[in-house]
Amino acid sequence: MIMNKRFSLPIFFVLLNLNVMAEDNFAQQTIDLGVVVTDLEKSLKFYKEVVGFSEREGFDVTGKFPKQVGLTDGAPLSIRVLTLGEEEAATKLKLMQVDGKKPTRTIKQPFIHTVSGFSYLTIFVKDVDQVLARAKKYGYEPYAKSPQTLPEGLPQDICLLMLKDPDGNFVEIVGPNTADLKKK
Incomplete structure (x- = not known):
């Protein structure tokens, strides 16, 4: 279907204006x-x-x-x-x-896909190994078999460390693991 030329320019400006409005809609x-x-x-x-x-x-x-x-x-x-x-x-x-008020619901979440809603917080760091050392110092162990280097096809020399906060919420720590990089 070929668009009538007299309508294409106004439609272009409407679409351009909608795009600008979307970008300007946020204060930060x-x-x-x-x-x-x-x-x-x-x-x-x-x-x-x-x-x-x-x-x-x-x-x-x-x-x-x-x-x-x-x-x-x-x-x-x-x-x-x-x-x-x-x-x-x-x-x-x-x-x-x-x-004086306890939450009426706490989440027991063995995996990020087992409950709907916000499932995890991702924090990008400069050194996963430093976060892991601090976690162990304060009695927090990595969740599952993490940290793990990201698989092929994803950014290389980047690790993912899964922790759980005191309420059991997943906290995903992503960044280089300098200990692994030194081994290479």
Whole structure:
């Protein structure tokens, strides 16, 4: 089917405008991820000491607001903010535990495909071996047979280390493993 020339130029501009609108729709190109945890201090230690996040100033959400927007049943929230890097637009991990309230559901997840929804967090690092050493220092063992070098067809000299945080959430650590590279 041949498009009428008089319609092709206006359609081009409409499509171009839609593309520009999609690009301009976001205030930043990173996301913040909120995680409700069962033991805030244990989770903070894992994400800071093992994974390498930095803690930033947190914040509280109190009054009627948490209930009005559907965050809680009226309970106040105290949120601890962790970041990757020091840039203002760095990815933020927001950890929270509501005092006196236990989550009604915890996930027992043997594999990433066994539950629907967000299944894992991927963190890109400069040295997987350093994260593995810190994990072992704090009593966390790699999940399954990781770390493993990525298979042929994927980026070479890159490893994947699977860990589970204190609540059993998968944390995928991806990057070079300098110990393996030194063996080559």
